[in-house]
Amino acid sequence: MKWQLRQLTHYVIAPHLPESLILDFDSTVETVYGNQEGAEIGVNSNKPGRKSYHPLLVFEGQSRFCLNGVLRPGNTHSSTHAIEFAKTTLELLPSGSNVKFARFDKGFGGEEFYRFWEQKRIGYVGKLKWTKRLQDAISSCNHWKRYVDEDIVIEGITLIYQATTWKKPRRVVIIRKAERFDLDQLQLYDFLWEYEAIVTNLDGSPIDIWRFYNQWASVENSIKEAKNGFSIHAIASSDFEANEVDMLIKLFTYHLFQRFKKDCCDPIHQGFTIQRFRQDFLQVAGILVSHSRTAILKIADCFSNRWILEQMIVRVAQLE
Known part of the structure:
Protein backbone atom coordinates (compact mmCIF):
# COMPACT_ATOMS: atom_id res chain seq x y z
CA MET A 1 0.00 0.00 0.00
CA LYS A 2 2.84 2.41 0.82
CA TRP A 3 4.43 1.95 -2.58
CA GLN A 4 1.06 2.51 -4.29
CA LEU A 5 0.56 5.71 -2.28
CA ARG A 6 3.98 6.96 -3.37
CA GLN A 7 3.22 6.10 -7.00
CA LEU A 8 -0.17 7.85 -6.79
CA THR A 9 1.55 10.93 -5.40
CA HIS A 10 3.95 11.02 -8.35
CA TYR A 11 1.02 10.61 -10.76
CA VAL A 12 -0.51 13.75 -9.23
CA ILE A 13 2.63 15.89 -9.18
CA ALA A 14 4.27 14.75 -12.45
CA PRO A 15 2.62 17.39 -14.70
CA HIS A 16 4.12 20.22 -12.63
CA LEU A 17 7.62 18.91 -12.07
CA PRO A 18 10.31 20.96 -13.87
CA GLU A 19 12.46 19.46 -16.60
CA SER A 20 15.57 19.55 -14.38
CA LEU A 21 14.99 18.43 -10.81
CA ILE A 22 16.67 19.54 -7.58
CA LEU A 23 16.43 17.09 -4.69
CA ASP A 24 16.39 18.77 -1.27
CA PHE A 25 16.88 16.28 1.59
CA ASP A 26 15.88 16.98 5.17
CA SER A 27 14.53 15.27 8.26
CA THR A 28 12.23 16.39 11.04
CA VAL A 29 11.19 15.29 14.52
CA GLU A 30 7.66 14.18 15.43
CA THR A 31 7.15 13.95 19.18
CA VAL A 32 4.83 11.23 20.46
CA TYR A 33 2.94 11.15 23.75
CA GLY A 34 2.70 7.45 24.49
CA ASN A 35 4.39 4.16 23.71
CA GLN A 36 3.83 4.02 19.97
CA GLU A 37 5.63 1.23 18.13
CA GLY A 38 9.01 2.35 16.79
CA ALA A 39 9.09 5.58 18.78
CA GLU A 40 12.42 6.08 20.51
CA ILE A 41 14.22 8.76 22.53
CA GLY A 42 16.55 10.74 20.30
CA VAL A 43 17.54 14.32 19.58
CA ASN A 44 14.44 16.40 20.26
CA SER A 45 15.07 20.10 20.78
CA ASN A 46 11.40 20.90 21.41
CA LYS A 47 10.68 18.10 23.89
CA PRO A 48 13.99 16.76 25.24
CA GLY A 49 13.68 13.24 26.62
CA ARG A 50 10.40 12.51 24.84
CA LYS A 51 10.02 9.60 22.45
CA SER A 52 9.68 10.57 18.82
CA TYR A 53 9.74 9.58 15.18
CA HIS A 54 12.34 10.96 12.79
CA PRO A 55 10.88 11.07 9.24
CA LEU A 56 13.18 11.50 6.24
CA LEU A 57 11.79 13.68 3.43
CA VAL A 58 12.95 14.91 0.04
CA PHE A 59 11.36 17.87 -1.76
CA GLU A 60 11.84 19.12 -5.29
CA GLY A 61 13.65 22.40 -4.86
CA GLN A 62 11.71 24.50 -7.38
CA SER A 63 8.12 23.22 -7.27
CA ARG A 64 8.26 22.32 -3.52
CA PHE A 65 6.53 18.98 -4.11
CA CYS A 66 7.53 16.20 -1.72
CA LEU A 67 9.02 13.42 -3.84
CA ASN A 68 9.30 10.84 -1.09
CA GLY A 69 8.97 10.34 2.64
CA VAL A 70 9.68 7.55 5.10
CA LEU A 71 9.01 7.20 8.83
CA ARG A 72 11.89 6.20 11.12
CA PRO A 73 12.45 5.74 14.87
CA GLY A 74 13.39 8.85 16.83
CA ASN A 75 16.90 7.66 17.65
CA THR A 76 17.79 7.34 13.95
CA HIS A 77 20.53 9.63 12.62
CA SER A 78 19.63 11.92 9.72
CA SER A 79 21.85 10.01 7.29
CA THR A 80 20.68 6.51 8.29
CA HIS A 81 19.40 4.66 5.19
CA ALA A 82 19.76 7.91 3.22
CA ILE A 83 21.30 6.14 0.20
CA GLU A 84 18.49 3.56 0.06
CA PHE A 85 16.00 6.42 0.39
CA ALA A 86 17.67 8.31 -2.47
CA LYS A 87 17.59 5.20 -4.67
CA THR A 88 13.87 4.69 -3.98
CA THR A 89 13.19 8.33 -4.82
CA LEU A 90 14.96 8.02 -8.17
CA GLU A 91 12.97 4.84 -8.92
CA LEU A 92 9.70 6.68 -8.27
CA LEU A 93 10.48 9.40 -10.79
CA PRO A 94 9.16 8.97 -14.35
CA SER A 95 11.50 7.33 -16.80
CA GLY A 96 13.83 9.89 -18.35
CA SER A 97 13.60 12.37 -15.47
CA ASN A 98 16.61 14.66 -15.30
CA VAL A 99 17.84 14.95 -11.72
CA LYS A 100 20.41 17.70 -11.95
CA PHE A 101 21.28 18.55 -8.34
CA ALA A 102 21.00 17.29 -4.76
CA ARG A 103 21.23 19.52 -1.68
CA PHE A 104 21.50 18.48 1.95
CA ASP A 105 22.68 19.77 5.32
CA LYS A 106 25.50 18.51 7.55
CA GLY A 107 23.31 15.76 9.00
CA PHE A 108 23.78 13.91 5.74
CA GLY A 109 26.95 13.28 3.79
CA GLY A 110 29.89 10.96 4.20
CA GLU A 111 32.02 9.08 1.70
CA GLU A 112 29.29 6.68 0.49
CA PHE A 113 26.66 9.40 0.13
CA TYR A 114 28.94 11.67 -1.86
CA ARG A 115 30.13 8.78 -4.03
CA PHE A 116 26.50 7.84 -4.77
CA TRP A 117 25.84 11.21 -6.42
CA GLU A 118 29.20 11.22 -8.17
CA GLN A 119 28.50 7.82 -9.72
CA LYS A 120 25.08 9.07 -10.85
CA ARG A 121 26.77 12.17 -12.30
CA ILE A 122 24.42 14.36 -10.28
CA GLY A 123 25.74 17.63 -8.88
CA TYR A 124 25.53 18.06 -5.14
CA VAL A 125 26.11 20.69 -2.46
CA GLY A 126 26.23 19.63 1.18
CA LYS A 127 26.98 21.50 4.37
CA LEU A 128 30.03 20.33 6.32
CA LYS A 129 30.44 20.40 10.06
CA TRP A 130 33.03 23.03 10.99
CA THR A 131 35.97 21.25 12.60
CA LYS A 132 39.41 22.14 13.90
CA ARG A 133 40.87 20.25 10.96
CA LEU A 134 39.05 22.55 8.56
CA GLN A 135 40.13 25.54 10.61
CA ASP A 136 43.74 24.41 10.39
CA ALA A 137 43.38 23.89 6.62
CA ILE A 138 42.45 27.54 6.06
CA SER A 139 44.77 29.05 8.65
CA SER A 140 47.45 29.71 6.04
CA CYS A 141 45.04 31.02 3.37
CA ASN A 142 45.70 34.70 2.73
CA HIS A 143 43.97 35.17 -0.62
CA TRP A 144 40.29 35.41 0.27
CA LYS A 145 38.05 36.96 -2.36
CA ARG A 146 35.65 39.60 -1.08
CA TYR A 147 32.16 39.38 -2.59
CA VAL A 148 30.19 41.75 -0.34
CA ASP A 149 31.77 44.84 1.19
CA GLU A 150 28.94 46.58 3.02
CA ASP A 151 27.59 46.35 6.57
CA ILE A 152 28.01 42.58 6.22
CA VAL A 153 31.32 41.49 4.75
CA ILE A 154 31.38 38.16 2.87
CA GLU A 155 34.53 36.48 1.59
CA GLY A 156 35.23 33.07 0.11
CA ILE A 157 37.88 30.59 -0.98
CA THR A 158 38.00 27.11 -2.49
CA LEU A 159 39.97 24.19 -1.03
CA ILE A 160 40.79 20.73 -2.27
CA TYR A 161 40.23 18.96 1.02
CA GLN A 162 40.09 15.37 2.24
CA ALA A 163 38.37 14.55 5.51
CA THR A 164 39.70 11.63 7.52
CA THR A 165 36.75 9.41 6.50
CA TRP A 166 36.91 10.27 2.78
CA LYS A 167 38.72 8.08 0.28
CA LYS A 168 39.64 10.98 -1.98
CA PRO A 169 39.97 14.78 -1.88
CA ARG A 170 36.92 16.85 -2.81
CA ARG A 171 36.18 20.47 -3.57
CA VAL A 172 35.16 22.42 -0.47
CA VAL A 173 33.91 25.99 -0.56
CA ILE A 174 34.58 28.14 2.52
CA ILE A 175 32.53 31.26 3.14
CA ARG A 176 33.20 33.62 6.00
CA LYS A 177 30.95 36.48 7.15
CA ALA A 178 31.37 39.35 9.59
CA GLU A 179 29.61 42.54 10.58
CA ARG A 180 31.40 45.84 10.30
CA PHE A 181 31.45 47.97 13.43
CA ASP A 182 32.71 51.41 14.32
CA LEU A 183 34.70 52.53 17.34
CA ASP A 184 35.55 56.20 17.91
CA GLN A 185 34.58 56.83 14.27
CA LEU A 186 37.40 54.58 13.06
CA GLN A 187 36.52 51.56 10.97
CA LEU A 188 37.98 48.39 12.45
CA TYR A 189 38.98 45.65 10.06
CA ASP A 190 39.82 42.94 12.56
CA PHE A 191 36.57 41.12 11.93
CA LEU A 192 35.00 38.39 14.04
CA TRP A 193 34.42 35.86 11.29
CA GLU A 194 31.73 33.19 11.09
CA TYR A 195 32.69 30.28 8.83
CA GLU A 196 30.65 27.90 6.68
CA ALA A 197 31.94 24.95 4.66
CA ILE A 198 30.18 23.31 1.71
CA VAL A 199 31.38 20.19 -0.09
CA THR A 200 30.45 20.02 -3.77
CA ASN A 201 31.29 18.51 -7.13
CA LEU A 202 30.05 21.62 -8.95
CA ASP A 203 32.06 24.34 -10.61
CA GLY A 204 31.31 27.95 -9.84
CA SER A 205 32.55 30.66 -7.55
CA PRO A 206 32.30 30.19 -3.77
CA ILE A 207 29.58 32.85 -3.50
CA ASP A 208 27.46 31.15 -6.21
CA ILE A 209 27.80 27.74 -4.56
CA TRP A 210 26.92 29.24 -1.18
CA ARG A 211 23.85 31.05 -2.51
CA PHE A 212 22.68 27.95 -4.36
CA TYR A 213 23.01 25.91 -1.18
CA ASN A 214 21.12 28.52 0.86
CA GLN A 215 18.06 27.99 -1.34
CA TRP A 216 17.83 24.58 0.33
CA ALA A 217 16.49 26.35 3.43
CA SER A 218 13.06 26.72 1.79
CA VAL A 219 12.54 22.99 2.44
CA GLU A 220 11.99 23.89 6.08
CA ASN A 221 9.02 26.05 5.08
CA SER A 222 7.57 23.13 3.10
CA ILE A 223 7.92 20.82 6.11
CA LYS A 224 6.32 23.48 8.32
CA GLU A 225 3.38 23.69 5.89
CA ALA A 226 3.02 19.89 5.89
CA LYS A 227 3.02 19.88 9.69
CA ASN A 228 0.87 22.92 10.50
CA GLY A 229 -1.44 22.63 7.53
CA PHE A 230 -1.81 18.86 7.10
CA SER A 231 -0.73 17.49 10.50
CA ILE A 232 1.93 15.02 9.40
CA HIS A 233 3.29 15.37 12.95
CA ALA A 234 0.02 14.15 14.51
CA ILE A 235 0.44 10.47 15.35
CA ALA A 236 -2.79 8.58 14.73
CA SER A 237 -2.03 5.03 15.86
CA SER A 238 0.14 2.87 18.09
CA ASP A 239 1.19 0.82 15.05
CA PHE A 240 4.36 1.91 13.21
CA GLU A 241 3.22 0.81 9.74
CA ALA A 242 -0.16 2.49 10.19
CA ASN A 243 1.54 5.72 11.22
CA GLU A 244 3.74 5.69 8.11
CA VAL A 245 0.69 5.16 5.88
CA ASP A 246 -1.05 7.99 7.74
CA MET A 247 1.93 10.28 7.03
CA LEU A 248 1.89 9.37 3.32
CA ILE A 249 -1.85 10.05 3.07
CA LYS A 250 -1.38 13.48 4.66
CA LEU A 251 1.48 14.22 2.27
CA PHE A 252 -0.83 13.22 -0.57
CA THR A 253 -3.41 15.80 0.56
CA TYR A 254 -0.57 18.35 0.76
CA HIS A 255 0.14 17.64 -2.92
CA LEU A 256 -3.53 17.88 -3.88
CA PHE A 257 -3.58 21.38 -2.42
CA GLN A 258 -0.38 22.30 -4.29
CA ARG A 259 -1.90 21.03 -7.54
CA PHE A 260 -5.13 22.90 -6.84
CA LYS A 261 -3.23 26.17 -6.40
CA LYS A 262 -1.26 25.67 -9.62
CA ASP A 263 -4.28 24.56 -11.70
CA CYS A 264 -7.11 26.65 -10.30
CA CYS A 265 -5.73 29.73 -8.52
CA ASP A 266 -4.43 33.04 -9.79
Missing part, protein backbone atom coordinates in the same frame (compact mmCIF):
# COMPACT_ATOMS: atom_id res chain seq x y z
CA PRO A 267 -0.68 33.62 -9.34
CA ILE A 268 -1.30 35.96 -6.40
CA HIS A 269 -2.89 33.07 -4.45
CA GLN A 270 -0.48 30.30 -5.44
CA GLY A 271 1.87 31.19 -2.61
CA PHE A 272 -0.86 30.91 0.05
CA THR A 273 -0.42 28.43 2.86
CA ILE A 274 -3.41 26.24 3.64
CA GLN A 275 -4.04 28.32 6.78
CA ARG A 276 -4.16 31.53 4.75
CA PHE A 277 -6.41 29.89 2.15
CA ARG A 278 -8.83 28.68 4.80
CA GLN A 279 -8.89 32.13 6.39
CA ASP A 280 -9.58 33.98 3.12
CA PHE A 281 -11.88 31.53 1.33
CA LEU A 282 -13.31 28.85 3.63
CA GLN A 283 -13.89 30.42 7.04
CA VAL A 284 -16.85 32.41 5.80
CA ALA A 285 -20.21 33.04 7.45
CA GLY A 286 -23.11 31.37 5.65
CA ILE A 287 -26.23 29.32 6.05
CA LEU A 288 -27.28 26.04 4.47
CA VAL A 289 -30.91 26.04 3.37
CA SER A 290 -33.06 23.44 1.63
CA HIS A 291 -35.32 24.36 -1.27
CA SER A 292 -37.13 21.93 -3.57
CA ARG A 293 -35.10 19.04 -2.15
CA THR A 294 -31.90 20.89 -3.06
CA ALA A 295 -29.35 22.05 -0.51
CA ILE A 296 -28.15 25.61 -1.11
CA LEU A 297 -25.29 27.32 0.68
CA LYS A 298 -25.93 31.03 1.05
CA ILE A 299 -22.74 32.94 1.78
CA ALA A 300 -22.78 36.24 3.64
CA ASP A 301 -22.97 39.29 1.37
CA CYS A 302 -19.97 40.78 3.14
CA PHE A 303 -17.70 38.01 1.77
CA SER A 304 -15.27 40.06 -0.34
CA ASN A 305 -13.62 37.10 -2.06
CA ARG A 306 -16.85 35.61 -3.42
CA TRP A 307 -16.00 36.23 -7.09
CA ILE A 308 -12.49 34.80 -6.73
CA LEU A 309 -13.83 31.64 -5.04
CA GLU A 310 -16.45 31.22 -7.77
CA GLN A 311 -13.72 31.43 -10.41
CA MET A 312 -11.78 28.72 -8.60
CA ILE A 313 -14.87 26.49 -8.55
CA VAL A 314 -15.35 27.02 -12.30
CA ARG A 315 -11.72 26.03 -12.97
CA VAL A 316 -12.13 22.90 -10.84
CA ALA A 317 -15.15 21.90 -12.92
CA GLN A 318 -13.19 22.49 -16.12
CA LEU A 319 -10.52 20.01 -14.98
CA GLU A 320 -13.03 17.22 -15.49
Whole structure:
Protein backbone atom coordinates (compact mmCIF):
# COMPACT_ATOMS: atom_id res chain seq x y z
CA MET A 1 0.00 0.00 0.00
CA LYS A 2 2.84 2.41 0.82
CA TRP A 3 4.43 1.95 -2.58
CA GLN A 4 1.06 2.51 -4.29
CA LEU A 5 0.56 5.71 -2.28
CA ARG A 6 3.98 6.96 -3.37
CA GLN A 7 3.22 6.10 -7.00
CA LEU A 8 -0.17 7.85 -6.79
CA THR A 9 1.55 10.93 -5.40
CA HIS A 10 3.95 11.02 -8.35
CA TYR A 11 1.02 10.61 -10.76
CA VAL A 12 -0.51 13.75 -9.23
CA ILE A 13 2.63 15.89 -9.18
CA ALA A 14 4.27 14.75 -12.45
CA PRO A 15 2.62 17.39 -14.70
CA HIS A 16 4.12 20.22 -12.63
CA LEU A 17 7.62 18.91 -12.07
CA PRO A 18 10.31 20.96 -13.87
CA GLU A 19 12.46 19.46 -16.60
CA SER A 20 15.57 19.55 -14.38
CA LEU A 21 14.99 18.43 -10.81
CA ILE A 22 16.67 19.54 -7.58
CA LEU A 23 16.43 17.09 -4.69
CA ASP A 24 16.39 18.77 -1.27
CA PHE A 25 16.88 16.28 1.59
CA ASP A 26 15.88 16.98 5.17
CA SER A 27 14.53 15.27 8.26
CA THR A 28 12.23 16.39 11.04
CA VAL A 29 11.19 15.29 14.52
CA GLU A 30 7.66 14.18 15.43
CA THR A 31 7.15 13.95 19.18
CA VAL A 32 4.83 11.23 20.46
CA TYR A 33 2.94 11.15 23.75
CA GLY A 34 2.70 7.45 24.49
CA ASN A 35 4.39 4.16 23.71
CA GLN A 36 3.83 4.02 19.97
CA GLU A 37 5.63 1.23 18.13
CA GLY A 38 9.01 2.35 16.79
CA ALA A 39 9.09 5.58 18.78
CA GLU A 40 12.42 6.08 20.51
CA ILE A 41 14.22 8.76 22.53
CA GLY A 42 16.55 10.74 20.30
CA VAL A 43 17.54 14.32 19.58
CA ASN A 44 14.44 16.40 20.26
CA SER A 45 15.07 20.10 20.78
CA ASN A 46 11.40 20.90 21.41
CA LYS A 47 10.68 18.10 23.89
CA PRO A 48 13.99 16.76 25.24
CA GLY A 49 13.68 13.24 26.62
CA ARG A 50 10.40 12.51 24.84
CA LYS A 51 10.02 9.60 22.45
CA SER A 52 9.68 10.57 18.82
CA TYR A 53 9.74 9.58 15.18
CA HIS A 54 12.34 10.96 12.79
CA PRO A 55 10.88 11.07 9.24
CA LEU A 56 13.18 11.50 6.24
CA LEU A 57 11.79 13.68 3.43
CA VAL A 58 12.95 14.91 0.04
CA PHE A 59 11.36 17.87 -1.76
CA GLU A 60 11.84 19.12 -5.29
CA GLY A 61 13.65 22.40 -4.86
CA GLN A 62 11.71 24.50 -7.38
CA SER A 63 8.12 23.22 -7.27
CA ARG A 64 8.26 22.32 -3.52
CA PHE A 65 6.53 18.98 -4.11
CA CYS A 66 7.53 16.20 -1.72
CA LEU A 67 9.02 13.42 -3.84
CA ASN A 68 9.30 10.84 -1.09
CA GLY A 69 8.97 10.34 2.64
CA VAL A 70 9.68 7.55 5.10
CA LEU A 71 9.01 7.20 8.83
CA ARG A 72 11.89 6.20 11.12
CA PRO A 73 12.45 5.74 14.87
CA GLY A 74 13.39 8.85 16.83
CA ASN A 75 16.90 7.66 17.65
CA THR A 76 17.79 7.34 13.95
CA HIS A 77 20.53 9.63 12.62
CA SER A 78 19.63 11.92 9.72
CA SER A 79 21.85 10.01 7.29
CA THR A 80 20.68 6.51 8.29
CA HIS A 81 19.40 4.66 5.19
CA ALA A 82 19.76 7.91 3.22
CA ILE A 83 21.30 6.14 0.20
CA GLU A 84 18.49 3.56 0.06
CA PHE A 85 16.00 6.42 0.39
CA ALA A 86 17.67 8.31 -2.47
CA LYS A 87 17.59 5.20 -4.67
CA THR A 88 13.87 4.69 -3.98
CA THR A 89 13.19 8.33 -4.82
CA LEU A 90 14.96 8.02 -8.17
CA GLU A 91 12.97 4.84 -8.92
CA LEU A 92 9.70 6.68 -8.27
CA LEU A 93 10.48 9.40 -10.79
CA PRO A 94 9.16 8.97 -14.35
CA SER A 95 11.50 7.33 -16.80
CA GLY A 96 13.83 9.89 -18.35
CA SER A 97 13.60 12.37 -15.47
CA ASN A 98 16.61 14.66 -15.30
CA VAL A 99 17.84 14.95 -11.72
CA LYS A 100 20.41 17.70 -11.95
CA PHE A 101 21.28 18.55 -8.34
CA ALA A 102 21.00 17.29 -4.76
CA ARG A 103 21.23 19.52 -1.68
CA PHE A 104 21.50 18.48 1.95
CA ASP A 105 22.68 19.77 5.32
CA LYS A 106 25.50 18.51 7.55
CA GLY A 107 23.31 15.76 9.00
CA PHE A 108 23.78 13.91 5.74
CA GLY A 109 26.95 13.28 3.79
CA GLY A 110 29.89 10.96 4.20
CA GLU A 111 32.02 9.08 1.70
CA GLU A 112 29.29 6.68 0.49
CA PHE A 113 26.66 9.40 0.13
CA TYR A 114 28.94 11.67 -1.86
CA ARG A 115 30.13 8.78 -4.03
CA PHE A 116 26.50 7.84 -4.77
CA TRP A 117 25.84 11.21 -6.42
CA GLU A 118 29.20 11.22 -8.17
CA GLN A 119 28.50 7.82 -9.72
CA LYS A 120 25.08 9.07 -10.85
CA ARG A 121 26.77 12.17 -12.30
CA ILE A 122 24.42 14.36 -10.28
CA GLY A 123 25.74 17.63 -8.88
CA TYR A 124 25.53 18.06 -5.14
CA VAL A 125 26.11 20.69 -2.46
CA GLY A 126 26.23 19.63 1.18
CA LYS A 127 26.98 21.50 4.37
CA LEU A 128 30.03 20.33 6.32
CA LYS A 129 30.44 20.40 10.06
CA TRP A 130 33.03 23.03 10.99
CA THR A 131 35.97 21.25 12.60
CA LYS A 132 39.41 22.14 13.90
CA ARG A 133 40.87 20.25 10.96
CA LEU A 134 39.05 22.55 8.56
CA GLN A 135 40.13 25.54 10.61
CA ASP A 136 43.74 24.41 10.39
CA ALA A 137 43.38 23.89 6.62
CA ILE A 138 42.45 27.54 6.06
CA SER A 139 44.77 29.05 8.65
CA SER A 140 47.45 29.71 6.04
CA CYS A 141 45.04 31.02 3.37
CA ASN A 142 45.70 34.70 2.73
CA HIS A 143 43.97 35.17 -0.62
CA TRP A 144 40.29 35.41 0.27
CA LYS A 145 38.05 36.96 -2.36
CA ARG A 146 35.65 39.60 -1.08
CA TYR A 147 32.16 39.38 -2.59
CA VAL A 148 30.19 41.75 -0.34
CA ASP A 149 31.77 44.84 1.19
CA GLU A 150 28.94 46.58 3.02
CA ASP A 151 27.59 46.35 6.57
CA ILE A 152 28.01 42.58 6.22
CA VAL A 153 31.32 41.49 4.75
CA ILE A 154 31.38 38.16 2.87
CA GLU A 155 34.53 36.48 1.59
CA GLY A 156 35.23 33.07 0.11
CA ILE A 157 37.88 30.59 -0.98
CA THR A 158 38.00 27.11 -2.49
CA LEU A 159 39.97 24.19 -1.03
CA ILE A 160 40.79 20.73 -2.27
CA TYR A 161 40.23 18.96 1.02
CA GLN A 162 40.09 15.37 2.24
CA ALA A 163 38.37 14.55 5.51
CA THR A 164 39.70 11.63 7.52
CA THR A 165 36.75 9.41 6.50
CA TRP A 166 36.91 10.27 2.78
CA LYS A 167 38.72 8.08 0.28
CA LYS A 168 39.64 10.98 -1.98
CA PRO A 169 39.97 14.78 -1.88
CA ARG A 170 36.92 16.85 -2.81
CA ARG A 171 36.18 20.47 -3.57
CA VAL A 172 35.16 22.42 -0.47
CA VAL A 173 33.91 25.99 -0.56
CA ILE A 174 34.58 28.14 2.52
CA ILE A 175 32.53 31.26 3.14
CA ARG A 176 33.20 33.62 6.00
CA LYS A 177 30.95 36.48 7.15
CA ALA A 178 31.37 39.35 9.59
CA GLU A 179 29.61 42.54 10.58
CA ARG A 180 31.40 45.84 10.30
CA PHE A 181 31.45 47.97 13.43
CA ASP A 182 32.71 51.41 14.32
CA LEU A 183 34.70 52.53 17.34
CA ASP A 184 35.55 56.20 17.91
CA GLN A 185 34.58 56.83 14.27
CA LEU A 186 37.40 54.58 13.06
CA GLN A 187 36.52 51.56 10.97
CA LEU A 188 37.98 48.39 12.45
CA TYR A 189 38.98 45.65 10.06
CA ASP A 190 39.82 42.94 12.56
CA PHE A 191 36.57 41.12 11.93
CA LEU A 192 35.00 38.39 14.04
CA TRP A 193 34.42 35.86 11.29
CA GLU A 194 31.73 33.19 11.09
CA TYR A 195 32.69 30.28 8.83
CA GLU A 196 30.65 27.90 6.68
CA ALA A 197 31.94 24.95 4.66
CA ILE A 198 30.18 23.31 1.71
CA VAL A 199 31.38 20.19 -0.09
CA THR A 200 30.45 20.02 -3.77
CA ASN A 201 31.29 18.51 -7.13
CA LEU A 202 30.05 21.62 -8.95
CA ASP A 203 32.06 24.34 -10.61
CA GLY A 204 31.31 27.95 -9.84
CA SER A 205 32.55 30.66 -7.55
CA PRO A 206 32.30 30.19 -3.77
CA ILE A 207 29.58 32.85 -3.50
CA ASP A 208 27.46 31.15 -6.21
CA ILE A 209 27.80 27.74 -4.56
CA TRP A 210 26.92 29.24 -1.18
CA ARG A 211 23.85 31.05 -2.51
CA PHE A 212 22.68 27.95 -4.36
CA TYR A 213 23.01 25.91 -1.18
CA ASN A 214 21.12 28.52 0.86
CA GLN A 215 18.06 27.99 -1.34
CA TRP A 216 17.83 24.58 0.33
CA ALA A 217 16.49 26.35 3.43
CA SER A 218 13.06 26.72 1.79
CA VAL A 219 12.54 22.99 2.44
CA GLU A 220 11.99 23.89 6.08
CA ASN A 221 9.02 26.05 5.08
CA SER A 222 7.57 23.13 3.10
CA ILE A 223 7.92 20.82 6.11
CA LYS A 224 6.32 23.48 8.32
CA GLU A 225 3.38 23.69 5.89
CA ALA A 226 3.02 19.89 5.89
CA LYS A 227 3.02 19.88 9.69
CA ASN A 228 0.87 22.92 10.50
CA GLY A 229 -1.44 22.63 7.53
CA PHE A 230 -1.81 18.86 7.10
CA SER A 231 -0.73 17.49 10.50
CA ILE A 232 1.93 15.02 9.40
CA HIS A 233 3.29 15.37 12.95
CA ALA A 234 0.02 14.15 14.51
CA ILE A 235 0.44 10.47 15.35
CA ALA A 236 -2.79 8.58 14.73
CA SER A 237 -2.03 5.03 15.86
CA SER A 238 0.14 2.87 18.09
CA ASP A 239 1.19 0.82 15.05
CA PHE A 240 4.36 1.91 13.21
CA GLU A 241 3.22 0.81 9.74
CA ALA A 242 -0.16 2.49 10.19
CA ASN A 243 1.54 5.72 11.22
CA GLU A 244 3.74 5.69 8.11
CA VAL A 245 0.69 5.16 5.88
CA ASP A 246 -1.05 7.99 7.74
CA MET A 247 1.93 10.28 7.03
CA LEU A 248 1.89 9.37 3.32
CA ILE A 249 -1.85 10.05 3.07
CA LYS A 250 -1.38 13.48 4.66
CA LEU A 251 1.48 14.22 2.27
CA PHE A 252 -0.83 13.22 -0.57
CA THR A 253 -3.41 15.80 0.56
CA TYR A 254 -0.57 18.35 0.76
CA HIS A 255 0.14 17.64 -2.92
CA LEU A 256 -3.53 17.88 -3.88
CA PHE A 257 -3.58 21.38 -2.42
CA GLN A 258 -0.38 22.30 -4.29
CA ARG A 259 -1.90 21.03 -7.54
CA PHE A 260 -5.13 22.90 -6.84
CA LYS A 261 -3.23 26.17 -6.40
CA LYS A 262 -1.26 25.67 -9.62
CA ASP A 263 -4.28 24.56 -11.70
CA CYS A 264 -7.11 26.65 -10.30
CA CYS A 265 -5.73 29.73 -8.52
CA ASP A 266 -4.43 33.04 -9.79
CA PRO A 267 -0.68 33.62 -9.34
CA ILE A 268 -1.30 35.96 -6.40
CA HIS A 269 -2.89 33.07 -4.45
CA GLN A 270 -0.48 30.30 -5.44
CA GLY A 271 1.87 31.19 -2.61
CA PHE A 272 -0.86 30.91 0.05
CA THR A 273 -0.42 28.43 2.86
CA ILE A 274 -3.41 26.24 3.64
CA GLN A 275 -4.04 28.32 6.78
CA ARG A 276 -4.16 31.53 4.75
CA PHE A 277 -6.41 29.89 2.15
CA ARG A 278 -8.83 28.68 4.80
CA GLN A 279 -8.89 32.13 6.39
CA ASP A 280 -9.58 33.98 3.12
CA PHE A 281 -11.88 31.53 1.33
CA LEU A 282 -13.31 28.85 3.63
CA GLN A 283 -13.89 30.42 7.04
CA VAL A 284 -16.85 32.41 5.80
CA ALA A 285 -20.21 33.04 7.45
CA GLY A 286 -23.11 31.37 5.65
CA ILE A 287 -26.23 29.32 6.05
CA LEU A 288 -27.28 26.04 4.47
CA VAL A 289 -30.91 26.04 3.37
CA SER A 290 -33.06 23.44 1.63
CA HIS A 291 -35.32 24.36 -1.27
CA SER A 292 -37.13 21.93 -3.57
CA ARG A 293 -35.10 19.04 -2.15
CA THR A 294 -31.90 20.89 -3.06
CA ALA A 295 -29.35 22.05 -0.51
CA ILE A 296 -28.15 25.61 -1.11
CA LEU A 297 -25.29 27.32 0.68
CA LYS A 298 -25.93 31.03 1.05
CA ILE A 299 -22.74 32.94 1.78
CA ALA A 300 -22.78 36.24 3.64
CA ASP A 301 -22.97 39.29 1.37
CA CYS A 302 -19.97 40.78 3.14
CA PHE A 303 -17.70 38.01 1.77
CA SER A 304 -15.27 40.06 -0.34
CA ASN A 305 -13.62 37.10 -2.06
CA ARG A 306 -16.85 35.61 -3.42
CA TRP A 307 -16.00 36.23 -7.09
CA ILE A 308 -12.49 34.80 -6.73
CA LEU A 309 -13.83 31.64 -5.04
CA GLU A 310 -16.45 31.22 -7.77
CA GLN A 311 -13.72 31.43 -10.41
CA MET A 312 -11.78 28.72 -8.60
CA ILE A 313 -14.87 26.49 -8.55
CA VAL A 314 -15.35 27.02 -12.30
CA ARG A 315 -11.72 26.03 -12.97
CA VAL A 316 -12.13 22.90 -10.84
CA ALA A 317 -15.15 21.90 -12.92
CA GLN A 318 -13.19 22.49 -16.12
CA LEU A 319 -10.52 20.01 -14.98
CA GLU A 320 -13.03 17.22 -15.49
